[in-house]
Amino acid sequence: MTTLLFVAQWVHLAQCVLLTGAFFLLLLAGWPATDFMRRWEQHVLCWARWLVIVALASGAAVLSVRTGMFEGRPEAALEPRAIWHAMLDTRPGFLWIVRHGLLIVLAAFLFLSGDVSARQNWIAARGEAFLLTALALVLIGSSGHLAASSESLWPQAIDMVHLLSAGIWVGGLPPLALLLYGASQNAAAPDPYAVQTMQRFSRVALITVLILAGSGIASAWLLVGGIAGLVGTTHGCLLLAKFAVLVLALLLAAVSRAMVPTLSSPTAAKSSATARRMAGFIAIEAGLVLVVLGLATAMTVTTPALHDDPVWPWPVRIVHDFLPVVPVLQRLTQLPIADVLAVSGLTIFAIVFLVRRRPILLFATLFALVVSGATIGFQPLIVQAYPTSFVRSPLSYTAGSIAEGMAVYQAHCASCHGTPTPDRAGGWGSAVDLLASETIWRSAGDLFWLITHGRPNLGMAEFGSRLQEAQRWHVINFLRALDMSGFCASGPSRIGAVVKQDYAWLSAPDLTISVGPLTPTSLPDLRGKRMVLLVLYSLPGSRARMTELARQYGTLSVLGVEVVAVPPQSSPEAIAELGQSPPVLFPVVTNGNQEITAAYRMFAPGTAHAEFLIDRQGYIRAIWRSDLTGMPEADVVQTQVERLNGEKSPPPLPDDHVH
């Protein structure tokens, strides 16, 4: 079914593109003033009539095959009722009706051709035909991957601009080749109108190719996401292949463009020969871009790279997180600005001099410098990579997953890697060798590969056969939480009792706020709306603080804070145990407490009572621990909340999956 859909879509897209380009070229050539131009126009129109019929037929095939795929039954592709349902009750179906309605009006225009001998009638007829085909073409962008990727209209607009540019450039090539071939058959010099059309097309094509490149880069950015998606997924590889064929077509286009001045040469034989050569080049160029259209169609029937798990093809990769610690870059950032300006000036002067005198020497030197500089300077950025290095975790970074990972770690990993134990400084001790920097900078996908396949050379067994895939991801979530707890306990990234304004980095693990039989909510439900003061308490030690919080709740609530209290054990009596004077009106978690406590205690190990201030975006911004900072006083939390309220630009939402 997918192959059938691919073929039908390719044919349909090619017809729409060719129709758009043909009518654009007719408009660009202008009202046909000579017999030669009239004959050429008739050829193009005859061609367009066939194209519109094939476009309608292939469009019907696309709808039919898609219906079969929607319904999950191949036989539904031939059931009128199912096709009718797909047409009327789905967005792609509605767009299909609109687009094919436009194509039917176009077909009526082409087959019921009226008298267009007057210039204004000719402009109206060709302009109308171009408008109809262009609309039918750009509306394809409303049902593509980009339209589905976001509710914003921008991605759709980018896709539409891309399609229109492709239509004008690609679709104009075959009729242009026909025009030049016809012009080259003249014994005398080529028809001046043909030469003029070529010159105009050459200028327009340059602009459309630039727009095509810009919109193509933008859509690739939105659908591919990065290098891993580009080289490690089918969608990305198709994009690379598309780019490679496009470069070939552009090289041919550049050769043709270089011939344009010769076309209007005073020597008739030379001009005709040039026109014939150009017709040949443009025909090959048209063939190549039809292949590009095929690759673009194949991309529409594959999963976008952004939503696919990439398979990294190389044994090494570059780690961007290391960029700030590369010695060369560190030194560069410390250079005085005057020195930088002087060196830049001298470099530009040398380049200008060498470009004029010795261009080959210049480019060879530049290439050698860039390669050697990159090899030496960026060596610390290159780390070992695995096929799963860029695979995203299918499990969210939740308290439950971290707790589960902790249990799996204790059962299978701790005997070799060590058991995490809190130290006096409030963080984790050095018992766990996985806190070494080598592990911290590894991606989640790297860790997944190492856990699955082991490291036989270092004596680590494989766990692919012993742990389920979900269990391996739980362990990775636990290891990430362990890493983060190390950073937040000490050093420049330490998170203490005072909020560092505009410095949010510690993503709060997601948790379920489950109070009795009420419908549970979760931390992401509060994102963008409320801050959260997560209180891990235990009675009777925390009694006084909980009473104070119950009194303060009204004030905190007005400031935008939701207090969530978590006792160490799940119990339906948790609310009753806090008493009702003053009444405790904030949520007290009664289910899943052990998971929440286990995960959040990693950021405040060894303390009986801890409070975490989580901002509206979902980052932990302040931590109070009863053993280090004591219980926060009445107005301390309010002061920190006001600091958060004073932040001008909120940080971006944290990713729910570890990397």
Added chain:
Amino acid sequence: MRMWQVAILVNLALAVGLGFGYGAWGRRLATLDGEVKTAQAQVEQLTREREACFAGARIGEQLWEGRGIVRAVYPKMLIVTHEEIRGLLPARTTGFRLADSADHDRAHAGDPIRFWLQGTGTGNNVLVRLESW
């Protein structure tokens, strides 16, 4: 008819067909949707009024059912963290006045309860009955 006139006519037909036609259809759909919602709300209100009538309420009063957890108990008021009470309140913590008939002595902080509110929905609702959830 000349070709340019045909072109204008076709474009006009397309604009009317796609623009005005779709606009009018969309507005009609929105109106119908609104009417269905209003009718549903009226049916729900009538049901609540009928139930209130059976429970001995005055004309115009309704009966709402809610579920929640008791947070505090006072002689004339019960503070409850409740789920959405359809047609009356979203999920939140609310203090409800207690009717004399409500057997609130059995309620304690932390108890999950089902409760019934009676009133006209304009702030004069009272909690008339509660039972364990």
